[in-house]
Amino acid sequence: MLAGPIQELVDELGRLPGVGPKSAQRIAFHLLEAPKDEALRLAASIAKVKEQIRLCSRCFNVAETEICSICADPRRDPAVICVVEDPRDIVSVEKTREFHGTYHVLGGALNPIDGVGPEQLRVRDLLNRLGNDHDHKIAEIILCTNPNLEGEATAMYLARLLSPLGLRVTRIASGLPVGGDLEYADELTLGRALAGRHEMAG
Amino acid sequence: MGTFRDEGVVLRTIKLGEADRIVTFVTPEHGKVRAVAKGIRRPKSKLVGRLEPLTHVTMMCWKGRELDVVTQAEVLDHFRGIRDDLDRMPAAFTMLETVDHLAVERQPMPALFKTLVGALRVLEERASPVLLGAFLLKALTLEGIGPVVASCASCDEDAPLVAFDAHSGGFLCRSCRSGQAVSAETVRLVRQILGGELRAALAAPPSRATAEVERLATSATEYHLDRRLRSAHLSSGFG
Ligand SMILES: [Zn+2]
Ligand SMILES: [Zn+2]
Numbered sequence: 310m311l312a313g314p315i316q317e318l319v320d321e322l323g324r325l326p327g328v329g330p331k332s333a334q335r336i337a338f339h340l341l342e343a344p345k346d347e348a349l350r351l352a353a354s355i356a357k358v359k360e361q362i363r364l365c366s367r368c369f370n371v372a373e374t375e376i377c378s379i380c381a382d383p384r385r386d387p388a389v390i391c392v393v394e395d396p397r398d399i400v401s402v403e404k405t406r407e408f409h410g411t412y413h414v415l416g417g418a419l420n421p422i423d424g425v426g427p428e429q430l431r432v433r434d435l436l437n438r439l440g441n442d443h444d445h446k447i448a449e450i451i452l453c454t455n456p457n458l459e460g461e462a463t464a465m466y467l468a469r470l471l472s473p474l475g476l477r478v479t480r481i482a483s484g485l486p487v488g489g490d491l492e493y494a495d496e497l498t499l500g501r502a503l504a505g506r507h508e509m510a511g
Numbered sequence: 512m513g514t515f516r517d518e519g520v521v522l523r524t525i526k527l528g529e530a531d532r533i534v535t536f537v538t539p540e541h542g543k544v545r546a547v548a549k550g551i552r553r554p555k556s557k558l559v560g561r562l563e564p565l566t567h568v569t570m571m572c573w574k575g576r577e578l579d580v581v582t583q584a585e586v587l588d589h590f591r592g593i594r595d596d597l598d599r600m601p602a603a604f605t606m607l608e609t610v611d612h613l614a615v616e617r618q619p620m621p622a623l624f625k626t627l628v629g630a631l632r633v634l635e636e637r638a639s640p641v642l643l644g645a646f647l648l649k650a651l652t653l654e655g656i657g658p659v660v661a662s663c664a665s666c667d668e669d670a671p672l673v674a675f676d677a678h679s680g681g682f683l684c685r686s687c688r689s690g691q692a693v694s695a696e697t698v699r700l701v702r703q704i705l706g707g708e709l710r711a712a713l714a715a716p717p718s719r720a721t722a723e724v725e726r727l728a729t730s731a732t733e734y735h736l737d738r739r740l741r742s743a744h745l746s747s748g749f750g
Contacts, residue, residue: 421605422523422564462597465597465600495586496560497560500589
C-alpha cells in the first residue's frame with residue numbers, strides 16, 4: 310500500500326484509456342521523481358484543456374471559441390460537409406490535405422448492442438444544419454465513418470435519411486492499404502476494392 | 512495452456528490499448544471465447560477485416576488465464592448480404608446480442624452455434640418476417656427454457672390458446688389468459704417453428720401473426736435473460 314496522495318494519483322492514472330495498474334504506478338513514480346515544474350506543466354495543461362476547450366456549436370469539433378478554426382476559416386468550402394464519428398478523425402482527414410470543406414462530428418456510430426441509436430448521435434444537429442445553412446447551400450455530404458460494421462451501418466442510415474433531400478451523398482472508398490500485399494488482404498476489403506474499381510486511362 | 516482451434520462467429524469487439532481489440536466469439540466447442548486480437552487496429556495487421564462482428568471464421572487461439580489471444584483467423588463468411596442491407600442488420604444485431612448473453616465461456620454449445628450460423632445464412636438469402644422470432648424461440652428451446660406450446664402453460668388444458676405470457680412460460684387458454692393476446696395463426700406459426708416445420712414457417716408473408724411471433728419471442732427472451740435486448744428496441748429501422 311502506497312502513501313495516500315501517490316495511491317490517489319495511481320488510481321486516477323489507472324482510469325485513463327490504455328493505462329493498466331502497472332503503467333499507472335510507473336507514470337506516478339516518474340512524476341514524483343520528475344522536476345517540479347515539469348509535473349506542474351502537465352497539471353496546468355490538463356486544467357487548460359478542461360477550461361478552454363469546448364465543442365464547436367456548428368460542427369462539434371473541439372474548439373477554443375464558439376466556432377472552431379475550420380468552420381471560421383473563409384477558405385474552407387461550407388457547401389461540402391464531411392461527416393465523421395469523432396474529432397480525432399478530423400485530424401486524420403486534415404493530414405491528407407485532400408479535403409477543403411467543413412466537418413460534422415457525430416459523436417460515435419450506431420451500435421445497437423451497446424444501445425447507441427440515432428438519438429444518441431448528432432444526427433438531428435446535422436439535419437438542422439442542412440435546414441439552416443448559414444447562407445450557403447450545402448451541395449455534398451461525405452460519409453466518412455469507420456469502415457467497420459457500426460460505421461457502415463451509420464453511413465447506410467445517413468444515406469437513407471439524406472438522399473431524399475436532393476444533395477449529393479457520397480461514401481469514402483474502401484480499399485487496400487498502400488504498401489500492403491494482395492496476398493494478405495482480407496476478403497471483405499478486397500471484395501469492396503473490386504466493387505469500387507475505377508477506370509484507368511492508359 | 513497451449514493453443515486451440517475452433518470455428519467462431521464474432522459477436523462484438525471492444526478497443527484495448529493502442530492498437531488491440533478484445534473480440535468476443537461464440538464457438539461450438541469452447542462456448543463463448545474472449546480473446547485479444549493484437550495489433551488489429553493497424554491497417555497492415557493480418558487480422559484486420561477478419562474479426563469484425565458478424566463474421567464466421569475458423570481461428571487459432573492461445574489459451575490464456577482470463578483472455579485468450581487470437582493468433583490466426585480465416586473467414587468462412589462475411590455475410591455481406593446482411594452487412595450491406597440496413598433492413599437486415601437489426602435482426603442480426605439482436606441475434607448476436609442474444610447469443611452473447613446465452614453463451615457461457617468454455618462451455619461447448621454446438622447446437623446454439625449451428626442455429627446461429629443457419630439463421631444468419633437464411634437472413635442473408637431473404638428477409639423472412641418470422642426469422643428473428645424463430646431464431647430466438649429455437650435458441651431458448653435449446654437452452655431448455657423454450658415456451659410451452661402444446662397446451663395451456665397454466666392449466667395444461669387442450670383448449671384454444673389465446674394469449675402469450677413469458678412469465679407463465681408460454682401460451683395460455685381463455686380462462687388463464689394474461690400477457691399479450693395472440694391470434695390462432697400466431698400459435699400455429701410458433702408450433703411450426705418448434706415442431707420441425709421451420710421452412711414452412713419462414714415462408715409466411717408479413718402479417719399481424721408474424722409481428723406477434725417476433726414480439727412474443729422477444730419478450731420470452733428478455734424474461735429469461737432478465738434484461739432488455741437493447742438492439743431489439745432500437746431495431747425498427749433504427750428508429
Ligand atoms: Zn466547427
Ligand atoms: Zn389454461
